Amino acid sequence: MDPQRPQVTLRMLADRLGLHVSTVSRALHAKPEEGRRAASSATIARIRELADELGYQPNPHATSLRTQRSNLVGVLVPRLSDLVLATVYEGIQEAARAQGLSTFVTNTKDEPDTQRAQTEMMLARRVDGLIFGDARADGALLAETAARGVPFVLVSRHVAGHTSVTCDDPLGGRQVAEHLLGLGHRDFAVIAGEPYASTGIDRTRGFLERCAEDGMTVPADRIVHSAFDARGGRQAADRVLDAPGPQPTALFAVNDFAAIGAMGALRDRGLSPGQDIAVVGFNDTPLAAELPIPLTSVRSPMHEMGRRGLDLLTRLLAGEPAPSERLAPTLVVRASSDRPPRS
Amino acid sequence: MDPQRPQVTLRMLADRLGLHVSTVSRALHAKPEEGRRAASSATIARIRELADELGYQPNPHATSLRTQRSNLVGVLVPRLSDLVLATVYEGIQEAARAQGLSTFVTNTKDEPDTQRAQTEMMLARRVDGLIFGDARADGALLAETAARGVPFVLVSRHVAGHTSVTCDDPLGGRQVAEHLLGLGHRDFAVIAGEPYASTGIDRTRGFLERCAEDGMTVPADRIVHSAFDARGGRQAADRVLDAPGPQPTALFAVNDFAAIGAMGALRDRGLSPGQDIAVVGFNDTPLAAELPIPLTSVRSPMHEMGRRGLDLLTRLLAGEPAPSERLAPTLVVRASSDRPPRS
DNA sequence: GCAAGATACCCAAACGTTTGGTCCAATCGT
DNA sequence: ACGATTGGACCAAACGTTTGGGTATCTTGC
Structure with missing residues (x-):
C-alpha cells in the first residue's frame, strides 16, 4: 500500500x-x-x-507525551512458558485490545530480585498500571509498589490488601477432597506447589479442610512442596512414594503439570495411575483430557481471570472502585480418578 | 522510595x-x-x-518522538499458550532486554486476517521492527510487509526470500527416520502438523527423504495433517489407526503435544506406546522426559532461536547484513521408541 | 439594528527529549 | 603577543499531539 x-x-x-x-x-x-x-x-x-x-x-508517543498517559499496561508473570500464566495473559491481552490498550509482558521466574527489576523497568517504560501474576504471599514488593501510588491488580494469586482476581482455590481444593472421599479414599498425599504462591496454599488448605470435616487428616510428610511443572511434580511424588510405610491411595497435585510428572513417578514404580492410585490435577489444562490416562482436574477459568484482571485495572485507572473477584472452579472427573481405592 | x-x-x-x-x-x-x-x-x-x-x-515517549525510534519490537506468534512459541518468545525477550529493547507480543491464531490486523496494530504502535513466529508458507502478508519497507525477521518457520532463524527441521526429520529405520521399523505414519507451517512440512520432508534413501516409502494416507496440540495429535492418530489394513509400527509426530495426543489415541486402542508402537515427537518439550512413558523427541533450540531472531533483527535495523540461520537439532531417544518393532 | 450567542475555526503553549549551532573564555603555537 | 584552537557550556528548533483560549462570521431575539 x-x-x-x-x-x-x-x-x-x-x-x-x-x-x-x-x-x-x-x-x-x-x-x-x-x-x-x-x-x-x-x-x-x-x-x-x-x-x-x-x-x-x-503517533502514540506524541499522544502519550502530551497526555501523560501511555495506554500501556505491564504484566509480570513467573514464566510465559507456563501454560497457565500464558493463558491468563492471553485473556489480559484480549481485554486490553478491546480497550485500546497495549501490554508489555515479562518473566520474573518468581525471583524477588527479578520481580523488582522488572517492575522498575515497566515503570521506566511509563506504563499506566501493572498486573502481577507472580505475587508472593509475603507481598513486600506489592506493599512498596502500592505506597508509590502505582495502580495495579493481581491475577491468579492473591495477597491480602490488594485487589485481585483469582480462582476460588480453596473451593477447588474442597471439590477434589469431596470427590476422592466420595470414592472411599482415606490415604492422601498432596503435591502442594511453591510455598509462596497463594494458589497452591489455598488449594491445599481447601483440600485439607474438607478432609478434616470427615475426620480425615493428612500427615505432614504427605504434603510436599514442588515447582509448578512436570519435573517438580515428579520429584515431589518421588519423595512421597519413597517414604517408608503404606502408600497413599490418592494423590492431589495442585497443578496439572505437576500431576503429569507425578504420574511418571508412579509409572516408574509399576503403579498405574487411575488403577492403583488416583491422581487429580488442577487447572484442567487442554492436555489433561488428551493424556494416555485422562487426568481428573479442576477447571479454573484462566482466560477469564486475565480478562477480569485487566478490566479491574482499567476501573482502577478510572478511579472507580475495583473489588477483588473470585471465579468459580469446576471439577472434571476423568479416568485418572474414577474408581474406588483397591481394597 | x-x-x-x-x-x-x-x-x-x-x-x-x-x-x-x-x-x-x-x-x-x-x-x-x-x-x-x-x-x-x-x-x-x-x-x-x-x-x-x-x-x-x-521518558521513552519523548525520546521516541524526538529520535523517531521507539526501541520497540513487535512479535507475532500463533499463540502464546503454545509452549514452543512461548519459549521462543522468552528467548526473544531476553535478547531484547540485553539490547535495551522492549517487545510487544500478540497472538494471531494462525489466522491471516488476524495476522494482518495485528501487524497493522504493531505498526501503529510504531515498532522499529517485527518478528513473525507465525509465517505462512505462502508468504503473502510477508511480501506486502517487506514491500512497505518494514524490517522484520522470521523465527521458527521460514519462507523463501525472507531472513529467518529456524531449527534445521529437515535434518531433524532425517534423524527421526534414521533412528526408526535403525531399529528395524518399516511401517510408518507421520502426523505432519499444519500444512501452512514450514516446520511440519520440513520435518516431514526430511523424514520421508531419509526413508526413501532406504527404499522405504510412506503411503499418502499415513501422512496426516493436524493442529500442533494434543487434541490435534489425537485426532490425526485416530484417522491413521482407524484406517483399514495393517497398522504402522512407528509414528512420527512433528510436535510433542501432537505426540502426546497420539499416545492417548493408542492407549484407547489398547496399544502401548513404546511397546506395541514406537512414538517420536519433536521439540523436546520439558514435558517429554517426565511423561509416564518418556517421549523420544528431537530437541530444537527454541530459546536460542528467539535470541538469534532478535539479534538478527537488530542487525537488520542497523543496516547490517542479516543472513538466515539454521540451528542444529538433536535426537533424544527415550522409552517411547527404544525397542525394535514386534515381529 | 444591536447585544448576545452560536458556529467554525485558528493560535500557541506544552509534554520531555535530542542535536546542530553558537558563543565565550582559556589555552596554545609560534 | 596575536590569531587559532579547543573546552565547556548555552540556545533553539523540532518530533506530533492535545487543549485552553481566542476571534472572526453568522444567527437570533426583540
Whole structure:
C-alpha cells in the first residue's frame, strides 16, 4: 500500500485541507461534544475521509507525551512458558485490545530480585498500571509498589490488601477432597506447589479442610512442596512414594503439570495411575483430557481471570472502585480418578 | 522510595544544577565522544550523581518522538499458550532486554486476517521492527510487509526470500527416520502438523527423504495433517489407526503435544506406546522426559532461536547484513521408541 | 439594528527529549 | 603577543499531539 513508510501526521492532513492542525485533531478525536464545537460536520467528513485515505495513525508517543498517559499496561508473570500464566495473559491481552490498550509482558521466574527489576523497568517504560501474576504471599514488593501510588491488580494469586482476581482455590481444593472421599479414599498425599504462591496454599488448605470435616487428616510428610511443572511434580511424588510405610491411595497435585510428572513417578514404580492410585490435577489444562490416562482436574477459568484482571485495572485507572473477584472452579472427573481405592 | 510518582525530568536536573537541559542530556546520554565535548568531567559527575539520587528515568515517549525510534519490537506468534512459541518468545525477550529493547507480543491464531490486523496494530504502535513466529508458507502478508519497507525477521518457520532463524527441521526429520529405520521399523505414519507451517512440512520432508534413501516409502494416507496440540495429535492418530489394513509400527509426530495426543489415541486402542508402537515427537518439550512413558523427541533450540531472531533483527535495523540461520537439532531417544518393532 | 450567542475555526503553549549551532573564555603555537 | 584552537557550556528548533483560549462570521431575539 504505502510506498516506503512516510508516516502521516496531523499536519499533513491539515495542510492538505487548508485547516489548522488543532481542528483536524479535534475532528478525529472527539466524537460527542467537542467535535461539534470544533468543525462543521461537512469539514469533519472531509477530514475523516482524507485521514482514511492516507491511512492516518496517530503517533502514540506524541499522544502519550502530551497526555501523560501511555495506554500501556505491564504484566509480570513467573514464566510465559507456563501454560497457565500464558493463558491468563492471553485473556489480559484480549481485554486490553478491546480497550485500546497495549501490554508489555515479562518473566520474573518468581525471583524477588527479578520481580523488582522488572517492575522498575515497566515503570521506566511509563506504563499506566501493572498486573502481577507472580505475587508472593509475603507481598513486600506489592506493599512498596502500592505506597508509590502505582495502580495495579493481581491475577491468579492473591495477597491480602490488594485487589485481585483469582480462582476460588480453596473451593477447588474442597471439590477434589469431596470427590476422592466420595470414592472411599482415606490415604492422601498432596503435591502442594511453591510455598509462596497463594494458589497452591489455598488449594491445599481447601483440600485439607474438607478432609478434616470427615475426620480425615493428612500427615505432614504427605504434603510436599514442588515447582509448578512436570519435573517438580515428579520429584515431589518421588519423595512421597519413597517414604517408608503404606502408600497413599490418592494423590492431589495442585497443578496439572505437576500431576503429569507425578504420574511418571508412579509409572516408574509399576503403579498405574487411575488403577492403583488416583491422581487429580488442577487447572484442567487442554492436555489433561488428551493424556494416555485422562487426568481428573479442576477447571479454573484462566482466560477469564486475565480478562477480569485487566478490566479491574482499567476501573482502577478510572478511579472507580475495583473489588477483588473470585471465579468459580469446576471439577472434571476423568479416568485418572474414577474408581474406588483397591481394597 | 518516591512519595507519589513525581517523574523526574531533564529540566529538573538542569535547574537544580544551574545547567542547561541540553548539557544534562549529553552528559547522561553519550559516554564516548560526545560526552567529552559536552561538559567537564566534574560536571558530568555532578549530573550523574544527582540523576542517580533522584532516580531519573528518561521518558521513552519523548525520546521516541524526538529520535523517531521507539526501541520497540513487535512479535507475532500463533499463540502464546503454545509452549514452543512461548519459549521462543522468552528467548526473544531476553535478547531484547540485553539490547535495551522492549517487545510487544500478540497472538494471531494462525489466522491471516488476524495476522494482518495485528501487524497493522504493531505498526501503529510504531515498532522499529517485527518478528513473525507465525509465517505462512505462502508468504503473502510477508511480501506486502517487506514491500512497505518494514524490517522484520522470521523465527521458527521460514519462507523463501525472507531472513529467518529456524531449527534445521529437515535434518531433524532425517534423524527421526534414521533412528526408526535403525531399529528395524518399516511401517510408518507421520502426523505432519499444519500444512501452512514450514516446520511440519520440513520435518516431514526430511523424514520421508531419509526413508526413501532406504527404499522405504510412506503411503499418502499415513501422512496426516493436524493442529500442533494434543487434541490435534489425537485426532490425526485416530484417522491413521482407524484406517483399514495393517497398522504402522512407528509414528512420527512433528510436535510433542501432537505426540502426546497420539499416545492417548493408542492407549484407547489398547496399544502401548513404546511397546506395541514406537512414538517420536519433536521439540523436546520439558514435558517429554517426565511423561509416564518418556517421549523420544528431537530437541530444537527454541530459546536460542528467539535470541538469534532478535539479534538478527537488530542487525537488520542497523543496516547490517542479516543472513538466515539454521540451528542444529538433536535426537533424544527415550522409552517411547527404544525397542525394535514386534515381529 | 444591536447585544448576545452560536458556529467554525485558528493560535500557541506544552509534554520531555535530542542535536546542530553558537558563543565565550582559556589555552596554545609560534 | 596575536590569531587559532579547543573546552565547556548555552540556545533553539523540532518530533506530533492535545487543549485552553481566542476571534472572526453568522444567527437570533426583540
